[in-house]
Amino acid sequence: MIGEDPIQFDRHYEGPIICVKGLRNSFGTQVVHEGLDLEVRRGEIIGVVGGSGTGKSVLMRSIIGLQTPDEGDVKVFGQSLLGRSDAQTIEVRKRWGVLFQGGALFSTLTVAENVMVPIREFYPNMDRDFRREVAKYKVCLSGLPPDAAPKYPSELSGGMRKRAGIARALALDPDLLFLDEPTAGLDPIGAAGFDNLTRELQQTLGLTVFLITHDLDTLHAICDRVAVLADRQVIAVGTIEELLALDHPWIQQYFNGPRGRMASSGKQLA
Amino acid sequence: MTIAADFSEETSEDGAITLRFSGDLSIAAIGDLPERLRDSCGEAQWLDLSEVGYMDTVGAWLIYRTASNWNAEIQGGDDEANRLIHAIGNVAPASDVRPDPPNPIIRILTDVGEATTIAFTTLTGLVGFFGAIMLAAFRLMLHPGRIRWNAVIQRFDVVGVRALGIIGLMSFLIGLVIAQQGAVQLRQFGAEVFTVNLVGRLTMRELGVLMTAIMVAGRSGSAFAAQIGTMKLTEEIDAMRTIGVSPVEALVLPRFIAAVLMMPLLGFFASVVAIIGGGLLSWVELDIPPATFFSRIREVVPLTDVYVGLVKAPVFGAIIAVTGCYQGMQVKGNAEDVGKRTTAAVVQAIFLVIVLDAFFAVFFTWIGWN
Numbered sequence: 001m002i003g004e005d006p007i008q009f010d011r012h013y014e015g016p017i018i019c020v021k022g023l024r025n026s027f028g029t030q031v032v033h034e035g036l037d038l039e040v041r042r043g044e045i046i047g048v049v050g051g052s053g054t055g056k057s058v059l060m061r062s063i064i065g066l067q068t069p070d071e072g073d074v075k076v077f078g079q080s081l082l083g084r085s086d087a088q089t090i091e092v093r094k095r096w097g098v099l100f101q102g103g104a105l106f107s108t109l110t111v112a113e114n115v116m117v118p119i120r121e122f123y124p125n126m127d128r129d130f131r132r133e134v135a136k137y138k139v140c141l142s143g144l145p146p147d148a149a150p151k152y153p154s155e156l157s158g159g160m161r162k163r164a165g166i167a168r169a170l171a172l173d174p175d176l177l178f179l180d181e182p183t184a185g186l187d188p189i190g191a192a193g194f195d196n197l198t199r200e201l202q203q204t205l206g207l208t209v210f211l212i213t214h215d216l217d218t219l220h221a222i223c224d225r226v227a228v229l230a231d232r233q234v235i236a237v238g239t240i241e242e243l244l245a246l247d248h249p250w251i252q253q254y255f256n257g258p259r260g261r262m263a264s265s266g267k268q269l270a
Numbered sequence: 271m272t273i274a275a276d277f278s279e280e281t282s283e284d285g286a287i288t289l290r291f292s293g294d295l296s297i298a299a300i301g302d303l304p305e306r307l308r309d310s311c312g313e314a315q316w317l318d319l320s321e322v323g324y325m326d327t328v329g330a331w332l333i334y335r336t337a338s339n340w341n342a343e344i345q346g347g348d349d350e351a352n353r354l355i356h357a358i359g360n361v362a363p364a365s366d367v368r369p370d371p372p373n374p375i376i377r378i379l380t381d382v383g384e385a386t387t388i389a390f391t392t393l394t395g396l397v398g399f400f401g402a403i404m405l406a407a408f409r410l411m412l413h414p415g416r417i418r419w420n421a422v423i424q425r426f427d428v429v430g431v432r433a434l435g436i437i438g439l440m441s442f443l444i445g446l447v448i449a450q451q452g453a454v455q456l457r458q459f460g461a462e463v464f465t466v467n468l469v470g471r472l473t474m475r476e477l478g479v480l481m482t483a484i485m486v487a488g489r490s491g492s493a494f495a496a497q498i499g500t501m502k503l504t505e506e507i508d509a510m511r512t513i514g515v516s517p518v519e520a521l522v523l524p525r526f527i528a529a530v531l532m533m534p535l536l537g538f539f540a541s542v543v544a545i546i547g548g549g550l551l552s553w554v555e556l557d558i559p560p561a562t563f564f565s566r567i568r569e570v571v572p573l574t575d576v577y578v579g580l581v582k583a584p585v586f587g588a589i590i591a592v593t594g595c596y597q598g599m600q601v602k603g604n605a606e607d608v609g610k611r612t613t614a615a616v617v618q619a620i621f622l623v624i625v626l627d628a629f630f631a632v633f634f635t636w637i638g639w640n
Contacts, residue, residue, distance in 0.1 A: 011324065094298075107604060107606060110367060110368055110369070112364065112366070112367035112368070113367055113368070116367070119297070123297060123298070125301070125302070126297075126300070126304075127302065127304045127305050129304075130304035130305075130332075132367050133331065133335065133363070134297075134328055134331060135367055136363045136364040136365075136366075136367065137327075137331055137358065137361060137363040137364070138327075139364045140361040140363055140364055141327070141357075141358075141361050144364075146363065146364040146365050147364070147365060148364070149364030149365065149366060149367055150364075150365070150366045150367060150368050150369045150370075151369070154603065154604065170327075172297055173296065173297050173326035173327050173328060204353065204354065204357040205326075205327065205354075206350075
């Protein structure tokens with residue numbers, strides 16, 4: 001029996017940050033995941049790749065509780081979240097931040113106010129002036145110019161909106177960051193800048209990053225390990241070199257196709 | 271578990287003040303520390319972190335800001351804390367969380383000015399758009415093969431047939447209410463029998479078509495704006511243009527034709543149902559049998575009343591279609607704009623319908639159709 005008290009977050013937990021076991025997701029008759037297992041270690045940037053429709057976003061939504069899977073178990077920070085109410089999981093949910101594909105900023109609030117929303121929601125007693133200060137430096141921590149804070153999302157470019165989304169995701173100083181295709185729709189310079197930002201933040205703040213991407217450059221540049229989704233499962237997890245040693249046709253095509261070779265040669269040159 | 275953040279003051283022999291922090295300096299543990307720090311002694315020379323447990327960027331920011339405000343030195347932090355404080359020090363904080371509010375007088379003047387220009391541009395835009403529809407209609411008349419009959423007939427179904435239920439119910443209730451209220455008032459003169467005139471003439475001439483127009487504006491005008499607006503957002507309209515399909519021909523004209531042709535039918539239907547409602551109430555309340563009621567209706571409602579309704583209805587239909595499609599085509603930017611434009615379409619359609627109805631009333635009296 002699960003009690004109604006919120007489950008506590010253990011900062012000194014050393015096991016896998018995310019542990020997914022036997023996950024099954026389906027929409028109607030279409031099965032997206034079947035017996036999917038995945039472990040994410042503390043402090044790594046794990047890239048999740050897969051063809052369109054292999055359920056990368058669905059996997060992320062299952063982990064953060066936006067989608068209830070048919071079967072399986074999802075543990076984050078060693079705590080099982082399935083079947084628990086929002087009130088019970090609040091302490092754990094505070095410890096992660098999510099950047100959605102389009103940024104998902106609240107359009108009626110300025111960038112700084114967007115950052116203040118989670119702080120006000122979870123720590124309503126924090127001094128108002130201090131909350132503003134925190135929001136203002138979070139905006140700049142995510143690489144936005146200082147004058148971007150009082151702007152509305154509609155006044156920002158796509159790349160700036162992504163950075164504003166990161167600022168909001170970082171509002172509560174999370175240990176775990178989910179990024180859904182952060183570099184999609186950015187120009188190569190903006191995308192490279194975003195990769196650097198992700199790496200820097202991960203190192204300074206000691207984050208674990210769960211990164212869904214199609215961007216081969218991002219995979220080569222910043223991911224410690226890559227998980228490949230295909231055939232309704234995670235068919236392989238490892239560094240790109242380890243994956244290349246495998247004999248799976250999709251993995252070979254993905255990393256050894258013309259674009260894959262280009263990205264890897266770019267890395268060697270750098 | 272988190273330990274609440276706290277600090278204590280120590281003054282050394284040479285007068286230097288040290289603030290010794292303890293507990294966790296994290297967002298969860300920081301509590302009212304920023305306020306207490308502000309209200310504290312003031313200038314300290316040393317900030318001691320040796321007893322601090324866990325620190326995150328919120329704590330690091332507090333320490334960094336306090337240190338730079340007071341010109342204090344930080345000591346005793348572990349490597350991780352120093353790295354965080356260093357990283358925080360490297361970003362220049364933003365200026366403000368909201369744009370500066372403008373001067374209230376200037377704001378009011380700007381609002382009034384903007385509203386006026388929007389009113390004028392909308393009006394000219396509507397007229398221009400109506401012209402574009404007429405041009406497209408004229409072009410199609412030269413090439414009748416290009417008329418999209420499938421789309422037109424589908425709109426007939428959506429705008430006309432599917433509205434029958436709700437418009438019938440609404441009109442029936444309106445007929446009931448007019449007859450009931452009329453009977454109460456007319457009874458004071460012993461003139462209940464004129465309830466028939468009231469119901470027959472009022473619904474045929476005015477209310478049947480007017481209420482139908484309001485219902486169609488809410489039902490179909492809003493749908494036109496939302497459908498076309500969404501297509502605008504997803505760049506479907508631009509795609510159409512590049513392929514060489516005119517959006518006015520493909521999207522606007524079918525809706526326009528449907529609204530113009532369906533409105534008279536719906537309006538007439540509404541009037542008849544309202545009369546049936548009034549007849550039912552007269553039967554129950556005033557003991558006028560249906561046969562008498564309907565023969566009286568035929569005597570007291572002149573045919574010109576039916577014409578009045580039938581002349582107004584297509585004009586109202588045109589207004590609804592033009593405002594709906596025009597506002598839909600004006601959508602740009604984001605999904606929020608679709609909502610705004612849909613509201614504008616309905617409000618403008620109903621407003622213009624009522625304004626035109628007033629003109630029609632004067633006009634028909636003038637030509638002697640009273």
